Each structure stands twice: as structure tokens, then as C-alpha cells.
Amino acid sequence: MTKISLLFRTTLILIAIFFITGVQASVSVDITIDQPQHHYAKITINYEKFTTKAVDFHLPTWRTGRYQIINLANGIREFSATDSQGNILPWKKSDKDTWQVQGTLNKSVQITYQVYANQLGQRTRHIDDSHAFIDASTVVMYTEVVREQKHIVNLNVPANWHSVSGLEPGDNAHQFVAKDYDVLVDSPIETGVNEHHKFNVEGRDYELVIWGKGNYDSAKMVDDLKVLVQQSKYIWQGYPFKRYVFMVHATSGARGATEHLNSTIIQTSRFKFSERKDYLRFISTAAHEFVHTWNVKQYRPKGLVPYDYQKENYSTLLWLSEGSTSYLQNQLLLRGDLMTSKEFLESLAKRITGHIHKPGRQSQSVAEASFDKWLDESGDYGNNHSVNIYSEGFLVSWLLDFSIMEKTALEKSYRDVHNSLYQNYKLPKSFDEKDLLTILKEVTNESYKAWWQENIHGYAQIDFNILLAKAGLTMSYGDKDKVKQVAWAGITTKQVTNGLQITAVEKNSPAWKAGLTLDDIIVAVDALRMVDKDLTTRFKNFKPKDRMSITFFRRDELVTRMIILGETPKNKLKVVPLEDVSDEQKAFFKHWTGLAFPNKESK
Numbered sequence: 001m002t003k004i005s006l007l008f009r010t011t012l013i014l015i016a017i018f019f020i021t022g023v024q025a026s027v028s029v030d031i032t033i034d035q036p037q038h039h040y041a042k043i044t045i046n047y048e049k050f051t052t053k054a055v056d057f058h059l060p061t062w063r064t065g066r067y068q069i070i071n072l073a074n075g076i077r078e079f080s081a082t083d084s085q086g087n088i089l090p091w092k093k094s095d096k097d098t099w100q101v102q103g104t105l106n107k108s109v110q111i112t113y114q115v116y117a118n119q120l121g122q123r124t125r126h127i128d129d130s131h132a133f134i135d136a137s138t139v140v141m142y143t144e145v146v147r148e149q150k151h152i153v154n155l156n157v158p159a160n161w162h163s164v165s166g167l168e169p170g171d172n173a174h175q176f177v178a179k180d181y182d183v184l185v186d187s188p189i190e191t192g193v194n195e196h197h198k199f200n201v202e203g204r205d206y207e208l209v210i211w212g213k214g215n216y217d218s219a220k221m222v223d224d225l226k227v228l229v230q231q232s233k234y235i236w237q238g239y240p241f242k243r244y245v246f247m248v249h250a251t252s253g254a255r256g257a258t259e260h261l262n263s264t265i266i267q268t269s270r271f272k273f274s275e276r277k278d279y280l281r282f283i284s285t286a287a288h289e290f291v292h293t294w295n296v297k298q299y300r301p302k303g304l305v306p307y308d309y310q311k312e313n314y315s316t317l318l319w320l321s322e323g324s325t326s327y328l329q330n331q332l333l334l335r336g337d338l339m340t341s342k343e344f345l346e347s348l349a350k351r352i353t354g355h356i357h358k359p360g361r362q363s364q365s366v367a368e369a370s371f372d373k374w375l376d377e378s379g380d381y382g383n384n385h386s387v388n389i390y391s392e393g394f395l396v397s398w399l400l401d402f403s404i405m406e407k408t409a410l411e412k413s414y415r416d417v418h419n420s421l422y423q424n425y426k427l428p429k430s431f432d433e434k435d436l437l438t439i440l441k442e443v444t445n446e447s448y449k450a451w452w453q454e455n456i457h458g459y460a461q462i463d464f465n466i467l468l469a470k471a472g473l474t475m476s477y478g479d480k481d482k483v484k485q486v487a488w489a490g491i492t493t494k495q496v497t498n499g500l501q502i503t504a505v506e507k508n509s510p511a512w513k514a515g516l517t518l519d520d521i522i523v524a525v526d527a528l529r530m531v532d533k534d535l536t537t538r539f540k541n542f543k544p545k546d547r548m549s550i551t552f553f554r555r556d557e558l559v560t561r562m563i564i565l566g567e568t569p570k571n572k573l574k575v576v577p578l579e580d581v582s583d584e585q586k587a588f589f590k591h592w593t594g595l596a597f598p599n600k601e602s603k
């Protein structure tokens with residue numbers, strides 16, 4: 001054969017391959033799990049020709065849905081790189097999660113490495129002898145040049161395992177295809193021994209896959225999810241997916257959930273499904289994650305578009321991504337009759353109580369908390385000096401919703417703002433605070449500049465009785481004439497061997513003023529040894545304004561301080577209907593929740 005005809009034939013073959021495979025170069029990712037009991041996976045990734053002398057392969061330093069730097073590269077060992085002839089390519093690490101391979105010019109490259117996957121609760125990567133949960137950002141390396149290429153994932157897993165993902169299915173039961181790396185990392189894979197249900201609602205496919213035994217009733221879960229997924233129409237026009245997967249881990253030692261592109265992973269204690277309060281938490285979590293399918297996965301703040309996987313992605317709007325999601329989840333639950341108005345009012349009362357005992361609201365705005373989410377202050381200092389983008393984000397969303405409803409005489413609501421974000425700022429676009437002010441102006445015909453400054457960049461001052469009254473509701477501590485008060489110090493404790501260790505002191509509380517602080521170990525009250533597990537039993541002997549001497553160890557030294565006790569309502573806060581409710585207030589409640597105004601609770 002002449003050189004020319006050889007060239008001609010090669011070209012023809014290349015053109016044929018071009019049409020068969022559909023142009024795009026692709027990355028193939030093999031994940032082999034042959035020692036699941038030791039939490040290992042072997043990863044082999046094949047890349048087509050590189051055009052540079054060296055290539056940086058990265059593992060992300062965080063995963064989507066969790067705005068925190070996590071140690072992910074710590075579970076990588078036995079890295080190696082070869083070319084298509086099997087020649088070993090030299091490499092070195094250039095930072096904690098970058099492997100730099102040399103000699104890659106015009107070469108197809110294969111990299112292999114071992115991953116240790118034993119982080120169940122972080123919803124990153126977990127492998128054991130019954131399953132594997134794989135969030136690819138914690139397992140699959142990438143390089144910037146191939147980020148936009150198709151990724152084909154092949155799982156080599158034990159014979160009785162069953163694989164499920166929001167990813168497109170491939171040629172066999174354990175193969176998945178991702179349009180690009182960003183889709184891959186936002187579409188976790190659950191493979192193992194699991195229970196799998198499929199259902200179709202209004203032309204869209206849904207799946208529920210449950211790993212682990214527990215006291216759940218999967219038939220009820222399917223029934224309720226069928227209702228839940230129909231409620232999004234009250235917020236957004238249209239769906240961003242054809243198929244959606246609810247993944248559930250019924251397990252122990254792990255709790256929480258993460259949103260993904262067209263799936264979610266929900267972790268619940270295996271025996272926390274059957275009681276109503278537990279089930280309500282499960283279905284509320286499912287609603288929260290489902291809201292994220294629009295809010296965050298379809299539209300998200302500037303600063304997070306596109307994701308930078310190697311460093312923090314900053315935005316002052318994470319409160320809208322999380323707190324508004326918590327707020328909107330109730331819209332789905334209430335409109336689908338998955339939560340009663342009584343349960344809703346109870347949850348509001350809890351949120352208000354949390355806000356009252358959150359001194360951090362005087363130290364940080366929701367915009368600051370959003371920007372600093374990557375630092376995530378929690379515990380005693382966090383409670384006293386930070387706000388939470390979820391809970392305070394919920395409250396400012398509520399404030400904004402009522403403001404819009406009022407200004408537009410119930411023509412519009414905060415839901416219209418989110419539909420506008422979905423219709424106009426979908427990825428690859430993003431939005432910033434200016435865009436939100438524009439939307440608010442469009443929806444209400446009024447400027448929200450001052451409101452924004454006061455409540456988003458300032459420390460929101462919320463008068464809950466004024467807010468609740470708009471919907472015919474009020475706060476109640478049981479007795480409308482005179483609220484019964486009991487003694488209050490403002491500390492929380494946990495039992496340790498030698499006494500009660502202080503876990504939090506509320507800022508400006510009586511205990512704070514008396515100088516008590518975190519980690520003091522209380523051993524006596526009024527010179528009598530603490531023997532009870534709980535301070536509350538001893539507290540019953542005291543009245544508000546009483547003096548109480550507390551003896552404690554502070555770094556081994558015995559100290560005694562006098563607390564002048566304060567007061568707190570004896571009963572838990574409730575949100576209840578007002579005595580006289582007007583038709584306007586009832587209409588407001590209806591527009592807000594989609595439900596009829598609740599009847600007065602029988603005494």
C-alpha cells in the first residue's frame with residue numbers, strides 16, 4: 001500500500017469514528033471496587049491526546065452543596081501515569097491536590113490511583129461491603145483542558161450490586177455518561193445492595209433508591225414524593241429535568257442531605273422514619289433538596305458560576321441559596337398537604353425562638369454570613385457572634401415575601417422573584433444583588449434599595465408580632481394576660497465525669513454577666529454538690545431575680561461566682577390565630593400558604 005492510500009484510508013477511518021462517536025473527545029473513568037470491606041477503589045482514567053508538555057491533574061478541594069474546604073486529596077495513594085504504549089510518565093505533586101505529569105505532549109495518557117472512601121456523613125465518598133456512594137468531585141481527578149469533555153464512567157463492582165445515578169445511563173447497568181466534568185461531579189452514584197422504586201409523574205421519571213435497613217415505609221415515601229414533585233408549579237414555570245433521583249441512606253452516624261443537578265442524597269438515622277416528627281423531617285428535607293433543583297442548580301449567584309473547584313467561591317447571596325430554599329420548601333409541603341398548618345405554625349414558633357436566643361444577629365448580617373460561609377463559625381462563639389444562612393436566611397425571605405405581598409395587594413409574592421431568577425438568570429448566567437433589586441422593582445414597582453441595606457447588609461430587626469398579624473397570627477406563651485416566667489441563667493451544659501461542662505453561654509445573659517464561660521465545669525450550686533444530670537431540676541428552687549452561687553472548675557482551679565437570675569417564659573412559644581381575624585388577614589394567609597386559615601386550637 002502506498003503512503004498516500006494509507007493516509008487516505010486512515011482519514012476515512014477517522015471520519016467514520018468522528019461520525020460514530022459524535023465528534024467529542026471523551027474521558028473514560030473506570031472505578032474498580034474489589035476490596036469494598038477496606039473502603040478502597042482503584043481509579044483508572046484515560047485521556048485522549050494532550051497538546052501540552054505537562055498536565056496538572058486536580059482533585060477538587062470542596063464539593064458542591066457544601067461551602068467548605070474539605071481534605072479530599074488525603075485519601076489518594078499509589079498514583080501513576082503512563083502513555084498509550086505503557087511507558088511510565090514522570091510526575092510530582094505541585095500542591096496538596098495537584099498531580100503534575102510530565103512528557104504528555106501529543107500523547108494519550110492514563111492515570112491510576114487508589115482512593116480511600118470512608119467519609120459517609122460528609123456525603124463525599126463511602127465504600128463498604130454493602131454499597132458505594134460516589135460524589136465524583138471527591139474521587140475523579142480533572143484537568144482544565146478536559147473539563148468540558150464527555151466523561152464515561154464504568155463501575156466494576158460486586159456482582160449483586162445495583163447502580164443508580166442521575167447521570168445518563170450507558171451501554172450496561174454499571175456504565176454512566178456525563179456531558180462534561182461539571183455534570184459528572186454534580187450527579188453522584190449510589191451502587192450496592194439497595195431498594196429501588198421508579199415512578200412517573202406528569203411525564204417525568206422519578207426514582208427512589210434506599211440503601212440500608214430501617215423503619216421506613218417506602219410505599220408511603222413514594223406516594224408522598226409523587227405529591228411533592230407536583231407542587232413546584234406554584235413557584236416555577238417549567239422543570240429543568242426529565243428524570244430525578246431521590247437517594248436515601250438509612251444508616252447510623254450520618255445525617256443531612258445534599259442537592260445535585262437532578263438528584264439528591266438524603267441521610268437519615270435508620271430508625272428515624274416512622275414517628276410523625278421524624279417523617280416530617282425526612283419529607284421536609286426531600287422538599288428542601290427538590291427546591292434546590294431550581295434554586296442553586298439552575299440559577300445561582302455570581303461568584304459560584306462557573307464553580308472553581310480549587311478554592312473558595314464567594315458570594316453575599318448564599319442566604320438566598322439556602323435560607324430561601326428552607327423558606328420555599330414549606331410552599332411545596334403546605335400546598336401538597338404534606339405538612340399541616342398546625343405543624344407549619346409549630347415550625348415558625350421554633351424558628352422565632354431560635355432567633356430570639358441568637359445574639360449573633362447583632363454581630364453579623366446575612367450578607368456577611370453568606371460571604372464567610374467558608375469559615376462557618378459554629379458553637380458558642382458562632383451562636384453569639386454569627387448568624388446562620390439557613391435560619392436567618394429563612395427569616396429575611398419571610399420578611400421579603402410579606403413585604404412583596406403587601407406592596408402588591410396579594411398580586412405577587414417572593415415566589416415570583418424565584419420564577420424570574422429561573423426564567424432570566426439560568427446557567428451559564430448568574431445573578432448579583434443588583435439583578436435582584438431589578439427583579440424586585442419589576443415585581444413590586446418599588447425600590448428595595450433601602451430595604452436591602454437594612455435587612456441584608458444590616459442586622460435585620462424583626463418584629464414578629466407585626467409580621468404575623470398580617471396573616472392573622474400572633475405569638476403566644478399560653479396565657480394572654482400575664483406570661484408565667486421562670487428563672488433563667490442562659491447556659492447550656494453537658495454531663496462530664498466531674499460535673500456539668502458549659503457548652504454555651506448566651507451573650508448578655510445572667511451567666512454571661514456573672515463571668516461564666518465555655519468549658520467551665522460546674523460542680524456545685526449554692527455550695528451543694530451538683531448530683532443531678534440536669535441543672536433544670538435545681539433551677540426549680542429559684543425564682544427570677546434570685547441570687548444563685550455557682551462553683552465550677554476553670555482549668556483545674558475552683559471558682560465561685562454569683563449569678564443574679566433572669567427570667568424566661570415558662571411555656572414554649574406558640575404561633576396561634578389572633579382573637580379577631582379579618583377577611584383580609586385570612587386572604588393573606590391563604591395567598592401565603594395556599595391553605596385555608598387555621599381554626600383556633602381547642603383548649
Ligand SMILES: [Zn+2]
Pocket residue numbers: 259288292321322325
Ligand atoms: Zn440546602
